[in-house]
Amino acid sequence: MAIFSHMDLSHDASRYTVGWIAPLPLELTAAVGMLEDPTTLEVPDDDVLYHVGRIGSHFVVMVVCPRMGIEPAATALANMCRSFPNIKHVLVVGIAGGMPCYGPDLQEQIVLGDVVKELTIKEHTLHPSAALLTAVNNLRSVYMQVAGSKIPRYLEELRRGLNERSRQAYEDPGAEYDHLFEDSYLHTDRGRFCQGLCNATRAKLRKSRCKRAERKNNQPHIHYSNIDSANTIVRSSAKRNELYARHNIICLEIEAAGVMSDYQGLVIRGVCDYADSHKNKKWRVIDRVISSR
Secondary structure (H helix, E strand, C coil): CCCCCHHHHHHHHCCCCEEEEECCHHHHHHHHCCCEEEEEEEECCEEEEEEEEEECCEEEEEEECCCCCHHHHHHHHHHHHHHCCCCCEEEEEEEEEECCEECHHHCEECCCCCEEEECCCCCCCCCCCHHHHHHHHHHHHHHHCCCCCCHHHHHHHHHHCCCHHHHHHCCCCCHHHCCEECCCCCCCCCCCCCCCCCCHHHEECHHHHCHHHCCCCCCCCEEEEEEEECCCCCCCHHHHHHHHHHHCEEEEECCHHHHCCCCCEEEEEEEEECCCCCCCCCCHHHHHHHHHC
16 A cells, blocks of 8 residues: 655645546456556545556546445545545446347347446436547547457456456356346346256347347447436336336446536446346356345
């Protein structure tokens, strides 16, 4: 742990312009793995431990929420912005439930491990800033080019920084463990995972969904659409489908509303489940997070 003096802090604090909110410890671990020159920082008159470093030319400060929910996220960001007064861009990054398919004729496919970025936010929250939206559009352009995404390389670098036990938890489980159960088929015991409990014949694997659901390991697709933020977790395919039909929502989470009521931030979520009643123990990091909810 690196503890800076007040004099050093006043110099370093001015560098940090990107604030990163990780709702859970497992999400923070992955986030810190993306930092160059990472260290920790204790700030006078603030009892929160911050993780700081660079991503490219951007100086980033990261914080994990004390617990899940809208209010803890809002408090974490307020403390961060008080200690790092030059924060200009706010990111909320973690896992969430996803709509399996969306778009015209429901042809666009979301699978476990894909990423959803918020582009429009309705109701009481603020929209992402013009700078963040421009950055997202630049990334969209890069992904369309021949070189494509650098995500596989970043994932490999992340895993190299973890101990052996943790590294296994962050591996891509693969398409054979991605089961999309029928909407009408419910998980009957929340205390148990699907393996050994749920009838696998009532689920579709990616290969039986359609061509658009196919993925190579460590190469998630990025989706850009509406993310719903509420004060409860959606574990119902019927409710998930209703939210999509009414609001074109393809991803559901619970922290961003606490952040984006006062700040123009960007929400980025990795899809860990289908916002239904089922669990899959092969997505190990995700399952431990779900179990803690």
